[in-house]
Amino acid sequence: MTELAKTMSAVMAVVMVIIGIWYVSAVALNSRWEYDQAARAGTQIGTAEVIERTLAQERPMLPAPHQVLAGLWQGVTGYAITSKRSLVYHAGVTLSATLAGFALGTAAGLLLAIGIVYSRAMDMSVMPWAIASQTIPVLAIAPMVIVVLASVGVKGLLPKALIAAWLSFFPVLVGMIKGLRAPDGMQMDLLRTYNAAPVQTFFRLRLPMSMPYLFASLKVGITAALVGTIVAELPAGATAGLGARLLSGSYYGQTIQIWSALFAAAILAAVLVAIVGLAERAVLRAMGMAR
Amino acid sequence: MSAPGWAAIAFWIGATALNIHISNRYAQRVWARPFVAVLFGVTLLVLWQGLVTGLSISPVILPAPSAIAARLMDSLPLLWGDFTQTIVKGALSGYLIGCGAAVIVAILVDRSPFLRRGLLPVGNFIAALPIVGIAPILVMWFGFDWQSKAAVVVVMVFFPVLINMVAGLAATDALQRDLMRTYSANGRQSLLYLRLPAAMPFLFNGLKIATTLALIGAIVAEFFGSPTRGMGFRISTAVGQLDLPLVWAEITVAALAGSGFFGLMALIERAVTFWHPSQRGR
Numbered sequence: 001m002t003e004l005a006k007t008m009s010a011v012m013a014v015v016m017v018i019i020g021i022w023y024v025s026a027v028a029l030n031s032r033w034e035y036d037q038a039a040r041a042g043t044q045i046g047t048a049e050v051i052e053r054t055l056a057q058e059r060p061m062l063p064a065p066h067q068v069l070a071g072l073w074q075g076v077t078g079y080a081i082t083s084k085r086s087l088v089y090h091a092g093v094t095l096s097a098t099l100a101g102f103a104l105g106t107a108a109g110l111l112l113a114i115g116i117v118y119s120r121a122m123d124m125s126v127m128p129w130a131i132a133s134q135t136i137p138v139l140a141i142a143p144m145v146i147v148v149l150a151s152v153g154v155k156g157l158l159p160k161a162l163i164a165a166w167l168s169f170f171p172v173l174v175g176m177i178k179g180l181r182a183p184d185g186m187q188m189d190l191l192r193t194y195n196a197a198p199v200q201t202f203f204r205l206r207l208p209m210s211m212p213y214l215f216a217s218l219k220v221g222i223t224a225a226l227v228g229t230i231v232a233e234l235p236a237g238a239t240a241g242l243g244a245r246l247l248s249g250s251y252y253g254q255t256i257q258i259w260s261a262l263f264a265a266a267i268l269a270a271v272l273v274a275i276v277g278l279a280e281r282a283v284l285r286a287m288g289m290a291r
Numbered sequence: 292m293s294a295p296g297w298a299a300i301a302f303w304i305g306a307t308a309l310n311i312h313i314s315n316r317y318a319q320r321v322w323a324r325p326f327v328a329v330l331f332g333v334t335l336l337v338l339w340q341g342l343v344t345g346l347s348i349s350p351v352i353l354p355a356p357s358a359i360a361a362r363l364m365d366s367l368p369l370l371w372g373d374f375t376q377t378i379v380k381g382a383l384s385g386y387l388i389g390c391g392a393a394v395i396v397a398i399l400v401d402r403s404p405f406l407r408r409g410l411l412p413v414g415n416f417i418a419a420l421p422i423v424g425i426a427p428i429l430v431m432w433f434g435f436d437w438q439s440k441a442a443v444v445v446v447m448v449f450f451p452v453l454i455n456m457v458a459g460l461a462a463t464d465a466l467q468r469d470l471m472r473t474y475s476a477n478g479r480q481s482l483l484y485l486r487l488p489a490a491m492p493f494l495f496n497g498l499k500i501a502t503t504l505a506l507i508g509a510i511v512a513e514f515f516g517s518p519t520r521g522m523g524f525r526i527s528t529a530v531g532q533l534d535l536p537l538v539w540a541e542i543t544v545a546a547l548a549g550s551g552f553f554g555l556m557a558l559i560e561r562a563v564t565f566w567h568p569s570q571r572g573r
Contacts, residue, residue: 007412009409014409124310125310125331128324137510138507227421230423249427250427250430265420265424
């Protein structure tokens with residue numbers, strides 16, 4: 001067996017075990033309701049019947065995997081894309097804010113990193129606070145930012161994008177500082193012997209050297225931006241987006257809706273990371289840095 | 292703009308000039324780094340205060356730091372109650388359970404190469420997911436009190452710590468393992484004396500990431516339902532009443548708690564992994 005096949009089979013085994021545990025817990029968690037119902041109706045129900053019913057409840061404590069998949073399928077294909085019940089519509093709302101915030105955050109991180117690499121004053125004054133800013137649970141102030149900006153008249157995509165940007169700028173900043181400082185003394189000296197201007201040093205040496213670091217940070221940053229957007233959609237008032245879907249599901253006890261929104265978010269995260277990964281491979285290959 | 296605003300801008304320019312001067316001339320001195328960082332922080336506060344009063348911005352939009360500090364001092368008992376509810380009961384208990392479980396699972400998984408091979412990609416994938424999303428589900432299962440918050444925190448911190456610990460246990464090189472074999476160390480001994488210590492830098496990496504996640508989990512979970520106390524509850528209700536100074540006071544507490552928690556883990560890390568190159572020779 002090749003290495004890849006070995007890993008694949010191991011991953012499959014782990015996933016199968018997880019799905020197995022999921023089914024068992026679904027039966028265990030949902031069975032109490034069935035027994036209550038039976039006791040109330042004054043009837044006895046057998047184990048086989050309980051298992052069958054627990055996996056098909058309308059509002060289960062824990063929906064079984066096939067119910068979640070059915071909900072997901074229904075949400076994606078069951079309605080027109082413009083319908084408020086379509087998961088594609090909600091995912092699209094979340095995605096647009098995520099991408100806007102990711103672009104903002106990446107740009108801010110890049111600019112700050114360049115400033116910090118080139119100015120010792122910025123390095124000494126900004127960097128400690130940039131690190132400290134990440135120990136603050138930023139997500140927790142998300143609803144405040146939304147409400148405050150709404151009261152000033154800024155609504156819709158921008159407030160969510162700001163939170164996503166705040167979360168995604170830090171990985172980019174840290175990665176790019178490391179990346180822009182990656183050229184060693186020999187390489188810097190070589191450019192000095194060429195009498196290269198600082199701008200040339202930046203574009204011909206520092207920036208290309210930083211690409212692997214940049215893409216590693218972008219992968220972290222884009223998932224952070226997605227999480228930020230979803231949490232920013234939680235406060236009351238948001239009616240569209242995967243976060244709003246989670247919240248309305250929890251208000252009305254629609255567990256299948258919550259789980260399918262959650263899975264939609266997970267799939268979105270995986271797709272976004274995969275896209276960044278593809279871009280990474282393309283760029284690094286074009287630059288002759290592919291491993 | 293009135294006088295305080297211009298004064299703040301003047302202070303900003305002066306402080307920036309001083310910072311540039313110090314970082315160019317005295318960068319090697321011991322006091323330079325903390326001084327420049329603190330001055331920058333103070334400048335931000337002064338600028339904030341000056342602009343808010345100078346432009347007479349409504350406190351409903353952005354309260355001045357002085358107003359926030361006053362509100363903080365006024366409502367210390369309230370904030371303390373929220374702090375114990377959210378941080379001590381919710382975040383801390385969840386953090387301990389989640390990290391403890393992750394370490395134990397990592398040690399168990401480490402015995403089987405097959406499991407390790409399968410679990411690492413899955414764990415990496417799950418760690419990248421928006422796990423906060425399970426908060427409404429866990430609130431539904433465990434009720435409104437701190438137990439559900441702790442449960443959210445457990446799930447959130449579990450995977451980052453797990454993958455770091457598994458990677459850490461695999462971090463010993465062949466030479467070191469051979470040395471243990473020449474000592475005829477059994478599995479338990481080589482785990483205890485070689486691989487656990489070698490895993491510590493990785494473990495603390497995960498533990499430090501998990502501190503912020505724990506606070507986020509505990510606070511965000513309160514948005515889905517909580518008793519009438521707790522930092523997330525207070526933030527969302529105070530926003531509704533447009534009591535922004537109180538919101539900012541809560542944020543200050545959260546920021547202090549987050550930095551303190553992180554700093555505590557960094558201190559413990561320094562004590563435990565004093566031998567690691569990143570901790571030596573400062």
